[in-house]
Each structure stands twice: as structure tokens, then as C-alpha cells.
Amino acid sequence: MPSIPSAEALSSWLSARIATYVQRKPDEIRADVPLAEYGLDSVYALTLAGDLEDHLGLSLDPTLMWDHPTIAGLTQALLQVLAGA
Amino acid sequence: MMNPHSEETLEQHLGDPWDDTQPVGFSQVLAADERGELLDAGERLLDTFGLSAEFVPTSEGGRLAGLDRLIRLMRAVFRRDPCLGLGYGASSLIAAVNVWTAGTPDQRRTVADLLLRKRKLACGYYELAHGNDLARAEFEALPSSDGLRLNGTKQVISNIHRADAVVLFARTQPGTGSRNHSQVLVDLTRLPRERVTHLPRFRTVGMRGVPLGGVTFQDCPVPTEAILGASGQGLETAIKSFQVTRVALPGMFLGIVDTGLRTTIRTSLGRTVYGRAVTDLPQTRSVLADTFADLLLCDAFTTVAARGVHLLPREASVTTAAVKFLVPRVLMDAMGRLSTVLGARFYLREGDAAVFQKLMRDLQPAGFGHLARVAGQMTLLPQLPLLARRGWAKPTPAPAELFRLDAPLPALPFESLALSGGGQDGLMGSLRDGLESLGDASSGPLREVRQRMEAFASELESLRVAAAALPPRELTATASPESYDLTTRAITLQAASACFNVWRQQAGAPFLGDPAWLLAALHRLDVWRGRAQGPLPEAIRTRLFTELMARHEDVRAFDLSRSPLTGWRSSPAPDA
Numbered sequence: 001m002p003s004i005p006s007a008e009a010l011s012s013w014l015s016a017r018i019a020t021y022v023q024r025k026p027d028e029i030r031a032d033v034p035l036a037e038y039g040l041d042s043v044y045a046l047t048l049a050g051d052l053e054d055h056l057g058l059s060l061d062p063t064l065m066w067d068h069p070t071i072a073g074l075t076q077a078l079l080q081v082l083a084g085a
Numbered sequence: 086m087m088n089p090h091s092e093e094t095l096e097q098h099l100g101d102p103w104d105d106t107q108p109v110g111f112s113q114v115l116a117a118d119e120r121g122e123l124l125d126a127g128e129r130l131l132d133t134f135g136l137s138a139e140f141v142p143t144s145e146g147g148r149l150a151g152l153d154r155l156i157r158l159m160r161a162v163f164r165r166d167p168c169l170g171l172g173y174g175a176s177s178l179i180a181a182v183n184v185w186t187a188g189t190p191d192q193r194r195t196v197a198d199l200l201l202r203k204r205k206l207a208c209g210y211y212e213l214a215h216g217n218d219l220a221r222a223e224f225e226a227l228p229s230s231d232g233l234r235l236n237g238t239k240q241v242i243s244n245i246h247r248a249d250a251v252v253l254f255a256r257t258q259p260g261t262g263s264r265n266h267s268q269v270l271v272d273l274t275r276l277p278r279e280r281v282t283h284l285p286r287f288r289t290v291g292m293r294g295v296p297l298g299g300v301t302f303q304d305c306p307v308p309t310e311a312i313l314g315a316s317g318q319g320l321e322t323a324i325k326s327f328q329v330t331r332v333a334l335p336g337m338f339l340g341i342v343d344t345g346l347r348t349t350i351r352t353s354l355g356r357t358v359y360g361r362a363v364t365d366l367p368q369t370r371s372v373l374a375d376t377f378a379d380l381l382l383c384d385a386f387t388t389v390a391a392r393g394v395h396l397l398p399r400e401a402s403v404t405t406a407a408v409k410f411l412v413p414r415v416l417m418d419a420m421g422r423l424s425t426v427l428g429a430r431f432y433l434r435e436g437d438a439a440v441f442q443k444l445m446r447d448l449q450p451a452g453f454g455h456l457a458r459v460a461g462q463m464t465l466l467p468q469l470p471l472l473a474r475r476g477w478a479k480p481t482p483a484p485a486e487l488f489r490l491d492a493p494l495p496a497l498p499f500e501s502l503a504l505s506g507g508g509q510d511g512l513m514g515s516l517r518d519g520l521e522s523l524g525d526a527s528s529g530p531l532r533e534v535r536q537r538m539e540a541f542a543s544e545l546e547s548l549r550v551a552a553a554a555l556p557p558r559e560l561t562a563t564a565s566p567e568s569y570d571l572t573t574r575a576i577t578l579q580a581a582s583a584c585f586n587v588w589r590q591q592a593g594a595p596f597l598g599d600p601a602w603l604l605a606a607l608h609r610l611d612v613w614r615g616r617a618q619g620p621l622p623e624a625i626r627t628r629l630f631t632e633l634m635a636r637h638e639d640v641r642a643f644d645l646s647r648s649p650l651t652g653w654r655s656s657p658a659p660d661a
Contacts (some may be wrong), residue, residue: 012551021557042220042320043467045263046505047557050471053507062504063321066263 168294266319279564291446335408475508
């Protein structure tokens with residue numbers, strides 16, 4: 001069973017990851033801004049889902065990123081998935 | 086008694102296309118094309134056969150069970166008249182799969198009923214300004230006080246003027262992101278007329294008989310229940326349902342080149358130049374054998390991908406995108422090459438080879454229609470890193486039934502289609518697995534098969550390394566040509582595995598178990614991607630040409646099935 005990270009750890013992992021995708025600094029990525037605003041289109045969900053699966057050791061539907069398009073929203077959704085895993 | 090729904094029955098309904106007195110004979114087909122009309126007699130024959138029921142899953146009361154069967158049936162139509170194939174049939178299928186993928190039980194029942202009554206369903210995705218960039222589609226179906234309001238224009242829609250219903254891709258909420266669009270199932274028979282304007286017909290190069298229209302809605306009310314499935318699911322539904330149609334359509338279009346090849350042989354047999362029949366010229370034989378190999382390559386890849394939608398639905402996003410990129414290009418190149426054998430005759434709109442110029446025009450939409458070939462690459466690109474980390478690093482072979490052409494299939498699992506293959510790739514797994522099972526052969530064709538497949542396996546390894554190193558910015562539409570090229574390599578290896586494993590699983594079959602066709606298909610695959618050029622080796626060329634001429638003589642399909650074309654009699658070749 002995967003260990004559950006804290007919301008804070010998950011959120012900063014996501015910021016760092018998104019920052020590498022869009023080639024910016026992690027502190028420029030805000031948790032409450034839709035990722036599309038940083039130029040991430042729908043296909044980034046596939047990349048992010050794959051990276052998250054490897055990071056968290058579970059299986060995710062990439063549409064989770066579409067349903068929760070901000071880092072804050074996604075963090076909460078992931079914690080729920082982890083709690084139910 | 087003959088099965089009333091079989092390919093053979095359909096063949097006999099449609100009759101001999103070389104016979105001028107037949108309702109779907111080429112002379113009638115050509116005359117309708119010159120008039121820019123769908124062949125009415127052909128539509129009535131297809132109504133009698135009940136072709137629309139083939140687009141309705143058996144669970145909804147129709148006859149759609151296997152995608153491979155559907156492709157073979159539709160090929161019988163495409164061999165005679167691609168306009169009928171698309172205008173009578175495939176257009177409704179393209180719309181209906183959205184409903185089977187995302188529709189509620191009520192919506193599925195409505196559409197099943199419509200198709201079983203032999204009515205038409207249109208599909209309105211396209212806005213000329215946005216091409217395949219669906220997320221930017223502007224057509225609106227926004228909520229209002231009493232349901233939804235349709236606003237905007239959809240262009241180049243087959244059958245829109247005569248369909249009972251249309252599936253429209255529409256923005257259902259403003260903003261960015263991927264949950265703002267939905268498919269809306271609109272009953273065209275119950276709209277307020279003053280809110281709907283039909284656009285003039287679009288005139289086209291090929292598929293002239295297919296009525297291509299457009300429609301503008303102005304503040305047109307439709308009920309909220311018109312949304313397919315849940316609101317905002319549109320992009321997801323599109324991505325999933327396209328997986329079914331982007332393998333089915335290229336598979337059907339293959340029938341066009343079957344007739345292109347048949348017409349070329351027929352004309353060449355009766356034509357003498359330089360003192361001998363054109364078919365006796367070594368260069369002609371080489372082109373004909375190449376085309377036959379192209380058809381086998383395309384059919385092996387298409388059939389495996391179509392069976393894969395049933396057996397490995399999660400991976401269908403990868404394999405069907407690969408088919409969409411490879412097959413239309415190979416088919417169009419094959420037609421172009423055949424035209425050189427026909428010489429000036431391919432250019433004539435009359436005479437015994439006149440159907441060729443029509444088929445060549447009708448084939449073109451295979452490349453861009455419904456979805457562009459490049460959209461296939463764009464589907465694969467973001468999946469490459471995960472494939473590299475997972476399926477290509479620790480391969481799992483696909484089940485053998487994937488490659489056994491007569492093995493039964495489970496029902497189409499629309500509910501299991503997914504946005505991405507999650508890095509799994511059974512086709513690549515079977516490439517390595519099959520190679521390991523090949524015995525050691527010190528000489529002959531088997532040794533050559535082994536060498537070819539070893540080369541493909543080592544190419545997979547270098548592809549894996551390159552794909553694993555792709556940075557995220559190289560995974561989207563703005564990626565460099567070098568990154569796009571990696572998808573071409575992946576597609577090539579998938580096609581090679583499909584051919585190789587079809588050959589392995591039909592061991593003992595008189596032609597399909599012979600390594601000659603496999604080596605020919607692999608050579609053509611390398612020609613397609615610019616790694617090889619020139620004719621097939623002589624022994625292989627002769628084997629293929631002999632088989633091709635035997636099939637021509639027996640009036641059999643030039644694909645994997647070798648089916649007898651029971652509607653076509655062996656018409657004598659025309660005089661030179």
C-alpha cells in the first residue's frame with residue numbers, strides 16, 4: 001500500500017513538476033490558477049498522470065487532471081484517491 | 086440457406102460491377118459521380134440488406150459484433166462505390182460511436198431505433214477555422230432558462246440535409262480547460278425552422294456523390310437531455326470514440342485500392358505494348374506485386390488494430406492512431422503507382438478504366454477526413470515516455486487471439502476505451518516474444534525473417550532510449566520534427582509486429598503461412614518510411630505476382646481474407 005504524503009508535500013511536488021514542464025521556477029506556479037493559464041493543454045494530463053503514477057505508486061485516470069485543473073484542487077482529489085486506495 | 090446478413094449475401098445483392106446493366110455497376114456508379122449524386126439504386130440495395138443495422142451493437146438490437154467483420158462488409162461497398170460506403174454508411178457510424186461510447190440508455194435506444202429504421206445520423210464536429218483542434222471549437226450549446234441554446238455553424242457535414250438527427254460537438258461552458266465541451270444529440274425533425282439555416286452544398290474533388298453540407302443555428306432551443314452522457318465529457322468522448330472509427334475507416338478504404346489494383350490488372354491484361362501484354366512487362370509485374378504487398382501490410386495492421394479494440398481496449402489509443410497515420414498514406418501511394426501502369430487511361434473519365442480516376446479522387450479523404458493523419462502522431466507523441474518506461478522496458482505479449490484471424494471476439498467494450506494506453510503495448514511485447522519463439526534457421530526465408538525481426542527489435546531498444554529522454558515540451562503539437570519522427574518509428578515497429586505475428590499465427594496456411602508475403606510487407610514498410618527503395622527481391626516478387634494473378638482469375642479479394650467476390654463474375658478483359 002502506498003504511503004500517503006501530506007497535502008503540502010504533494011502540492012510542492014506538483015508545482016515543481018509543472019514548473020519543469022513549462023520551464024519556469026516552481027515559485028512562479030500558483031496552486032489556485034488553472035494549469036491551462038501556464039500553457040498546459042489537454043495532452044499534458046497524460047504526462048502528468050504518468051509521472052504521478054510513478055511517484056505515488058498507483059493507477060490514475062488522466063481525466064482526473066481535467067476535472068481538477070488547479071494544483072490545489074488536484075492535490076485534494078489525489079489525497080482522496082490515496083485514502084481510498 | 087445462405088445467411089441473409091453475410092458478406093457473401095451483400096456481395097450478391099450488389100452484383101457484378103463490370104456489368105453495365107447492374108444497378109451498382111461501374112457505369113451507373115460513374116454516371117452518378119458525374120452528376121454529383123449518390124447512387125439511388127445503390128442506397129436502396131443497401132436498405133434491403135439493412136446495412137445500417139451493422140452500425141448498432143448487438144446489445145442494442147443491431148448486428149455490430151466484430152469490428153473486423155464490419156470492415157470486411159463495408160469493403161464490399163467501397164470496392165464498388167466509396168461514395169455509397171461513406172454517404173450511406175460510414176457517416177452514420179462515425180456519429181453513432183459517440184452515442185455507444187457516452188450515451189445514456191435512452192439516447193442509445195433512440196439512435197439504435199433510428200438506424201434500425203434505416204434513417205441517417207449526421208456528425209457535426211468540424212469547424213473549418215479550427216481543424217482537428219477540438220478544444221478550441223466555438224459552436225455553443227450553452228445552458229439557458231429552459232434547456233440549451235445552440236449558436237454557431239458547423240461545416241462539411243455528410244447527410245446533414247437528410248439526417249433525422251445529428252451529433253454536434255459543442256461548447257457547453259465558457260473558459261479554458263478540457264471539460265467545457267459536450268456532444269449534443271439533436272433531433273432535426275423537431276427544430277423550430279426559423280432558427281436553423283442550411284449552408285449551400287460544399288463541392289469537392291472526390292466523393293462527389295456524398296452530400297456535404299453545413300448548418301447554422303441561431304439561438305435554437307434544445308432540451309438539456311440532448312447532451313450525450315455527462316456535460317463536459319465531450320473531449321473525452323471524442324478521444325475514445327475516434328479510436329473505433331480511425332481504424333474502421335482506413336480498413337474500409339482499403340477496398341478502393343483492391344478495385345484500383347483489379348482495374349489495372351484487367352486493363353493491362355488486354356493491352357499490348359512493345360509486342361507483349363502489359364502484364365508481361367517485368368516493371369509492370371513489379372508494381373502490381375508491390376501494390377499487393379501494400380494491401381497485405383495495410384490489412385494485417387488494420388485487422389490486428391481492429392481486433393485489438395476488442396481484446397486490448399485500453400491500448401487502442403496507440404494502435405488505432407498508428408493505423409490512421411500509416412494506412413492512408415500507403416494506400417494513396419499505391420494508387421499513385423498504379424496510375425503509372427495505366428498510363429493515359431487513368432486520366433480518362435470514360436472507357437473501361439474510367440472508374441480508376443474516380444477511385445483515386447475518392448481515396449483522398451482517407452488522409453484528412455474525420456481526422457488528419459498528423460492527429461494520429463499527436464495522439465502517440467505524449468504517450469511515448471510512458472511507453473518507454475513501461476511497456477517497452479518490460480514487455481508483455483498480446484494474447485495470440487489478437488493475430489488469429491478467425492478467433493471469436495468479445496463484444497466491443499466501449500466502456501473500457503481510455504484516453505491513453507497507460508504505457509502498455511502488447512503489440513511490441515509480441516514482437517519480442519515472437520522473435521524468441523522463432524527457431525534457428527541457417528538459411529532461406531526463415532533466416533531472413535529472423536534477421537529482419539532482430540533488426541526491428543534492436544530498433545525498438547534505441548527508440549525506447551530516445552523516447553525516455555523526451556522532455557515534456559516535446560510532447561505537444563509544437564514538438565520538433567525529430568520528436569514527431571519517433572512516432573513514425575514506433576508506428577513502423579507496431580506494423581512490423583502485426584504482420585510478423587499474423588504470419589506466425591497462420592502457420593500452415595497455404596499463402597499466409599508462407600514467409601514470402603511477410604518479407605514483402607516488411608520491405609514495403611521500409612520503403613514507406615524511406616529506409617529502403619527498389620523492387621522486391623525476385624523470388625518474392627514472383628511468388629506474390631503468381632498469387633495475385635490466381636486471385637484475379639478466381640475473382641478473390643486481394644486482402645488477408647482471400648474471400649471470393651461472389652457478386653463479380655470473371656469478366657473477360659476488354660480488347661486492347
